[in-house]
Amino acid sequence: xxxxxxxxxxxxxxxxxxxxxxxxxxxxxxxxxxxxxxxxxxxxxxxxxxxxxxxxxxxxxxxxxxxxxxxxxxxxxxxxxxxxxxxxxxxxxxxxxxxxxxxxxxxxxxxxxxxxxxxxxxxxxxxxxxxxxxxxxxxxxxxxxxxxxxxxxxxxxxxxxxxxxxxxxxxxxxxxxxxxxxxxxxxxxxxxxxxxxxxxxxxxxxxxxxxxxxxxxxxxxxxxxxxxxxxxxxxxxxxxxxxxxxxxxxxxxxxxxxxxxxxxxxxxxxxxxxxxxxxxxxxxxxxxxxxxxxxxxxxxxxxxxxxxxxxxxxxxxxxxxxxxxxxxxxxxxxxxxxxxxxxxxxxxxxxxxxxxx
Amino acid sequence: xxxxxxxxxxxxxxxxxxxxxxxxxxxxxxxxxxxxxxxxxxxxxxxxxxxxxxxxxxxxxxxxxxxxxxxxxxxxxxxxxxxxxxxxxxxxxxxxxxxxxxxxxxxxxxxxxxxxxxxxxxxxxxxxxxxxxxxxxxxxxxxxxxxxxxxxxxxxxxxxxxxxxxxxxxxxxxxxxxxxxxxxxxxxxxxxxxxxxxxxxxxxxxxxxxxxxxxxxxxxxxxxxxxxxxxxxxxxxxxxxxxxxxxxxxxxxxxxxxxxxxxxxxxxxxxxxxxxxxxxxxxxxxxxxxxxxxxxxxxxxxxxxxxxxxxxxxxxxxxxxxxxxxxxxxxxxxxxxxxxxxxxxxxxxxxxxx
Numbered sequence: 001x002x003x004x005x006x007x008x009x010x011x012x013x014x015x016x017x018x019x020x021x022x023x024x025x026x027x028x029x030x031x032x033x034x035x036x037x038x039x040x041x042x043x044x045x046x047x048x049x050x051x052x053x054x055x056x057x058x059x060x061x062x063x064x065x066x067x068x069x070x071x072x073x074x075x076x077x078x079x080x081x082x083x084x085x086x087x088x089x090x091x092x093x094x095x096x097x098x099x100x101x102x103x104x105x106x107x108x109x110x111x112x113x114x115x116x117x118x119x120x121x122x123x124x125x126x127x128x129x130x131x132x133x134x135x136x137x138x139x140x141x142x143x144x145x146x147x148x149x150x151x152x153x154x155x156x157x158x159x160x161x162x163x164x165x166x167x168x169x170x171x172x173x174x175x176x177x178x179x180x181x182x183x184x185x186x187x188x189x190x191x192x193x194x195x196x197x198x199x200x201x202x203x204x205x206x207x208x209x210x211x212x213x214x215x216x217x218x219x220x221x222x223x224x225x226x227x228x229x230x231x232x233x234x235x236x237x238x239x240x241x242x243x244x245x246x247x248x249x250x251x252x253x254x255x256x257x258x259x260x261x262x263x264x265x266x267x268x269x270x271x272x273x274x275x276x277x278x279x280x281x282x283x284x285x286x287x288x289x290x291x292x293x294x295x296x297x298x299x300x301x302x303x304x305x306x307x308x309x310x311x312x313x314x315x316x317x318x319x320x321x322x323x324x325x326x327x328x329x330x331x332x333x334x335x336x337x338x339x340x341x342x343x344x345x346x347x348x349x350x351x352x353x354x355x356x357x
Numbered sequence: 358x359x360x361x362x363x364x365x366x367x368x369x370x371x372x373x374x375x376x377x378x379x380x381x382x383x384x385x386x387x388x389x390x391x392x393x394x395x396x397x398x399x400x401x402x403x404x405x406x407x408x409x410x411x412x413x414x415x416x417x418x419x420x421x422x423x424x425x426x427x428x429x430x431x432x433x434x435x436x437x438x439x440x441x442x443x444x445x446x447x448x449x450x451x452x453x454x455x456x457x458x459x460x461x462x463x464x465x466x467x468x469x470x471x472x473x474x475x476x477x478x479x480x481x482x483x484x485x486x487x488x489x490x491x492x493x494x495x496x497x498x499x500x501x502x503x504x505x506x507x508x509x510x511x512x513x514x515x516x517x518x519x520x521x522x523x524x525x526x527x528x529x530x531x532x533x534x535x536x537x538x539x540x541x542x543x544x545x546x547x548x549x550x551x552x553x554x555x556x557x558x559x560x561x562x563x564x565x566x567x568x569x570x571x572x573x574x575x576x577x578x579x580x581x582x583x584x585x586x587x588x589x590x591x592x593x594x595x596x597x598x599x600x601x602x603x604x605x606x607x608x609x610x611x612x613x614x615x616x617x618x619x620x621x622x623x624x625x626x627x628x629x630x631x632x633x634x635x636x637x638x639x640x641x642x643x644x645x646x647x648x649x650x651x652x653x654x655x656x657x658x659x660x661x662x663x664x665x666x667x668x669x670x671x672x673x674x675x676x677x678x679x680x681x682x683x684x685x686x687x688x689x690x691x692x693x694x695x696x697x698x699x700x701x702x703x704x705x706x707x708x709x710x711x
Contacts, residue, residue: 059560060531160652174653175424204423204587206650209631213649231561234633257637273635275565277590279617280634286572287594289565293530 019090020047021225022071022193027084027094029063029070036298040066042249043084045327048242050192053219053226055240055257057233057272059294063249064229068195071227072111073101088193107137110186114198116178120170126181127166130154134188153184157214176207180214187218194219195227200235212238233276237261242333245269248295248305251327255334265336265345267310270353281357288356304339312340312348376450377411378549378581379435384408384444386430390658403657404430406605407444409684412549417575417582419596419613421589421628425654427605428585432553435583436470437461448549466496469542473554475534479526485512485537486522492544511540516570532563539570549581556591568595589632593617598690601625604657604665607684611691621687621698624666664696672697 029041041063048054056064069075071086073093086093088108093101113119121129130150135141141149147166154162157180170178179199186194196215200208216239219226228239236243236257243260245253245268253266264270271290292309295301307313307320316339319325327335330342338345385408387401405427412418422428433439435446437453446454453464469492472478479488489508493500500507509519515536526534535555542550555571556564568591574580586592592599593613600610601622609622620626627648650669655661663681667673676696684694 059562176653204654205589205628205631206423207653208633209647209649212633232633233561233635237635237637237639238633240637261635261637271562275562276635277565277568277594278635279590279593279629279632280636280639283593283614287565287568289569290562291566293532293563294560 019049021050021089022048022227023085023087024067024071025085025087027067027070027086028082029066029075030081031079032081033298038297039249039300040297041070042300044244044246044249044251046242046244046251046254048193048225048227050225051219051223052242053228053240055236055243056227056229056246057231057236057243058246059231061294061297062246063297064246065197067246068111068197068227068229071193072105072109072195073098074105103137106133106191107189108191109193109195110189110191112179112182112186112194112196112199115202116175116182117170119182120178122170125167125169126154126173127151127168130166130181130185130188133185137189149188150184153188154181157181157184157187157218158210159184175203176210179203179207179211183211183214183218187222190222191224193225193227195229197229198231199228201230201232208235215239233261233272245272248300249297250305250337251335252306252338253334253336254327255331255336259331259334263331263349264353265330265334265349266306266338267312267340268306270349271309273357274353284356304337315344316340378414378449379412379583380445380447381411381435382409382445382447384431384434384446385442386427386434386439387442400658403605403660405434405441406657406660408602408605408607410600410607410610412581412583414548414581415575415579416597417584417595419592419599420583420585420602421587421592421599422602423587423628423654425604425657426602427657428587428602429553431602432470432551432583432585436468436551437464438470462496466492466498466545467548469545469547469550471535471538471542471550471552471555474558475531475538476558478538479534481526484523484525485517485529488526488537489540489544492541496545498545507544508540511543512537514543514574515540516566530563531559532566535559535567536570539567539574543574543578546578547580549583551583551585553585554587555584557586557588564591571595589629601628604654604660606665606694607692608666608695609691609693610684611693615688615691619699621691621693622666622695623670623672623697623699626699627669664694 025045027041027044031038031040044067046054056067058064070082075082082094084094088104127147127150130153131146134146134149151162151166154166159165159177159180173181200211203211212235228236230236240257243255243257244251245266247268253260253269264273274288275290277287290309295305301308303322304320304325313320319339325337325339327337329335384405386405387403389398390400390402391397392399408431420428430439434441441454445452448464448468486505486508489511490504493504493507509522512519512521517533517536556567559567575582584595596613598611599613599616600607601624603624609625620629627650630648652669655668661668663679664677667677682694682696684692686692687698
């Protein structure tokens with residue numbers, strides 16, 4: 001991602017109206033390890049306005065969680081090398097000191113983790129943990145006020161008998177209720193940015209539907225910006241306004257949810273859509289998997305990171321193995337990073353991919 | 358497109374005249390709860406509470422349900438990794454319910470298992486060759502051409518390279534590890550494979566590879582599968598027949614097409630409507646009718662009286678609390694345990710009125 005891409009990205013952003021609340025520019029997060037430099041996130045840019053939801057999709061190891069932890073400032077600075085810009089309401093978080101980020105974390109931005117059983121402390125009651133989150137940012141609040149606030153939040157996220165359950169320990173909650181409690185904890189300070197990292201992956205479908213509903217309702221109520229990270233395209237389709245597809249630490253495609261599902265541009269996105277069995281379609285005899293395995297982030301393939309798995313790599317005349325494709329705008333707000341000529345891509349999509357989806 | 362698809366979809370294994378490979382009747386597993394000073398039994402977790410089903414040779418039975426519904430316990434009972442409290446398991450007409458470890462051993466050649474987590478089901482200190490060759494050693498089987506050759510053939514069959522023989526599990530990705538697990542299960546040419554969530558730990562793109570592999574192996578080797586999974590779309594893809602479990606009971610069992618087209622049990626309907634659909638338009642048009650089940654699955658220690666689903670069911674009436682609905686055939690090949698089954702049509706009418 002070069003300077004070139006920044007301009008169209010900025011221009012495309014204000015779909016939600018006005019300055020984006022969160023603006024990430026050329027974010028790179030690299031880790032030094034004994035085996036070499038791991039390029040977990042390698043030049044990711046996006047904008048997110050309040051009231052909008054961004055879905056980040058990708059396989060494990062594509063850098064989606066690292067991105068979100070980077071925004072939250074949760075990487076140890078010794079090991080992680082973070083460059084680029086993360087602007088939250090105009091303030092650059094990469095340049096800001098850890099103390100400043102700690103002030104913002106929990107108040108302006110909050111996170112819901114995948115596994116509520118490991119994310120919550122088993123030794124403290126659910127109430128104590130929510131109270132702590134509240135009092136850190138409201139030092140003037142009394143214990144009583146904080147407790148009342150905790151009960152109110154538990155009630156808001158749909159926990160029955162919140163005044164009694166507030167004194168329960170996490171293990172006394174079921175999986176779905178624990179996730180609700182974690183959402184309550186994240187929202188206790190009315191954050192403007194909520195990051196949900198695989199919020200429903202550990203849950204059953206029926207509970208997943210409840211939680212997705214809850215996140216949607218809460219967003220409407222609080223008008224916050226939401227980032228939802230998941231590997232499940234069904235979940236993003238439920239929630240997201242915009243979608244960012246990550247592969248090998250880079251953004252390979254980005255666009256409004258509908259466009260991305262209707263006319264995906266990147267062969268990797270085609271692969272993801274094609275490999276998924278779907279209940280809303282006629283049964284296919286065979287799934288069409290993406291061949292091979294996700295790349296190692298230490299030895300990212302040269303050129304386009306997807307080329308060893310891409311069935312159309314040969315059509316680029318060798319460019320895909322040598323040159324890293326940049327994100328280019330293919331339709332308003334819809335960007336893709338692929339060397340295939342636009343006409344060629346559209347032909348492949350309409351002739352070969354679309355009938356299979 | 359639809360025509361070609363219809364033509365290529367393998368017909369659900371017919372042959373109702375054949376004797377089922379596996380027949381399970383009244384299978385029950387209660388885990389006792391002990392408490393107090395004397396460690397007396399004070400209750401039981403009714404993980405599996407009286408289920409009946411059959412699996413015919415060459416077909417795939419998919420079992421779906423939420424976590425805690427007893428589907429994994431059922432899998433462990435069928436493979437005799439766990440001792441049933443009551444009921445009967447017949448494999449090819451032989452009663453294997455209470456066979457001892459020694460008596461069970463010859464049958465282990467015929468029934469194998471694939472586990473969910475490819476990270477914990479392979480011994481990290483053993484090479485791939487040792488892992489996949491273990492069944493030969495344990496069964497004292499001498500494959501033609503030696504164990505090494507047989508293992509390498511198995512690896513190739515499962516889409517791995519024979520050179521992987523001397524490598525260790527940590528050198529492989531999740532999808533490859535699952536292939537190693539599958540190769541191990543296939544070593545003794547089993548008749549039936551019980552797969553407990555075989556793809557749920559894998560990425561979407563890899564998931565499809567493994568699903569296709571299972572498919573190919575079934576066709577090539579004539580395997581019979583019992584696939585346990587929570588993902589309804591995967592189960593639809595792999596199964597010929599599908600059983601839906603709720604709180605230790607089978608609430609519905611039917612041919613795949615008939616179950617997915619016209620689910621009869623309200624729980625099945627709710628389960629299907631909860632699956633997120635990768636189509637943002639549906640959300641925007643507001644045209645989706647989703648049944649949101651309230652609350653969580655009740656505890657299997659004290660399951661609700663009568664129909665176990667009644668506490669979350671929108672159709673529940675008095676009779677549901679007093680009388681347990683039996684699993685009966687509503688139409689040919691479609692059994693359901695409900696007092697008020699959904700219409701045999703897509704269930705749309707019933708949903709609207711509810």
